[in-house]
Amino acid sequence: MEQSDTLDIESLKITQEQFILASQSLHLQRPGSDAVYSVGLYGWRKRGLYFFLLLLLVTMIVNLALTVWIIKVMNFSVDGMGNLQLNKDGVRLEGISEFLLPVYVNEIQSRRDSLLFFRSEKNVTLNARNNQGQLTGQLTVVFSSSSACSSPSAGPEAVEAQCQRLEVRSRDGGRLLFTADEEEVIMTTEKFTITGTEGAVFGHSVETPLIQARASEDLKLESPTRTLTIEAPRGVEVSAAKGPLKVSSRKDLQLESTEGEILLDANTIQLVTLPVGIYTASPSQASQEQAIYEVCVCPSGKIYLSPAESSSTCQVMSNICLWS
Structure with a gap:
């Protein structure tokens, strides 16, 4: 019995020594040693975190204040923003509206009791495009800068329209009054009146069934440097119901009828x-x-x-x- 006890004690010593050697080789701490671990942020890390949180809080407050200020200034509401109101039919603007970039709309209409004005410091251009984005029509009001310098209330210099066909219709839109294209210009009104003091100047021929002056004014047809020709397929009638008829020419005056006669019907022919x-x-x-x-x-x-x-x-x- 004593010999076996001695062997067990020796084997236990050997096992304890092997455990100590193995723990030292693995750099393990003994169970009896006290280890202290620090948890949290200390020093400059803690101050940096607090500063970041403070900066985030200030930014949120400023952002909230700016949002409230913008809502108050722009007058946001459920119906729209200030003079801009959103309806089922579209957008409604009250007062004067200013656009800095191009505006794409389907229809622009004023109120029934007011006029519609387009104002610009430069030219005003209205474009019409097809589904492919190609320009099909353009209306431009050309502004004259020279006239604006001389007079603040000077009007536009010209109105230019670029299209394949220009049509002017009546108020109800059913009757065609004026048509212009590359080939011809057609006017379907009953009367075309020219009120200018110098009359009308035509560079080429004019086709019309009647040329008539007003009741209290004279009718004058002249060509200062070229020949004046009046012709018709069936006949030409020149009459002055309540006044003299005067025909003058610097060179030759020719009255010609190919298949008929020339009739001078008057009480006195001089x-x-x-x-x-x-x-x-x-x-x-x-x-x-x-x-x-x-x-x-x-x-x-x-x-x-x-x-x-x-x-x-x-x-x-x-x-x-x-x-x-």
Whole structure:
């Protein structure tokens, strides 16, 4: 018994020594030693965290104050923002509205009791585009900067419209009044009135069934440097119901009818300053002696006077026709 007890004690000693050696090799602490671990933030880390929380709180307060200020200034409400109201039909603006960038809308309409104004310090342009974004029509009000410098209330310089076809309709939109395209300009109104002091200037031909002046004004057709031609497929009628009719020309005045006659219907027809077909040294002396003349026409169409006698003297005094 004593020998076995001695062997057990020895084996226990050996086991304890092996455990101590193994724990030392693994750098393990003994169960009896007291280890202290610090948990939390201390020093500059703690001060930095508190400063960050304080800065976040200040930012939230400033952000909340700015939000409240913006809501008060812009007058936000359930219906909209200030003068801007959101309705089922669209957007409604009250008062003067200013846009800094292009505005894309389907329809712009004013109130029934007010007008609609478009104002800009520069040009005002309205564009119409198709589904592919291509420009199909453009209306531009060109602003003149030179006129604005001379007068603050100066109006626009020009209004330009770029489109394939320009139409002007009546108030109800059913009747077409004016049409313009690349080929022609058509006016379907009953009367076209020009009130300018200088009248109207046409660079090319004008086709119209009637040219008439006002009741208290004169009608004047003139071409200062070129030929004035009036023609019609069936006939041309020139009449002055309550006044004289005057036709003057610097060179030749030609009245021509291809298949009809030329009718001069008046109580008195005066042809002044016609040449006298007579061989005299002094035509004035002959005109004083002769009181009655007859009107003669040359084959070329030239008209002259011949002294009236018992028979016609046109053939005798045909020197005018020979010289013409």
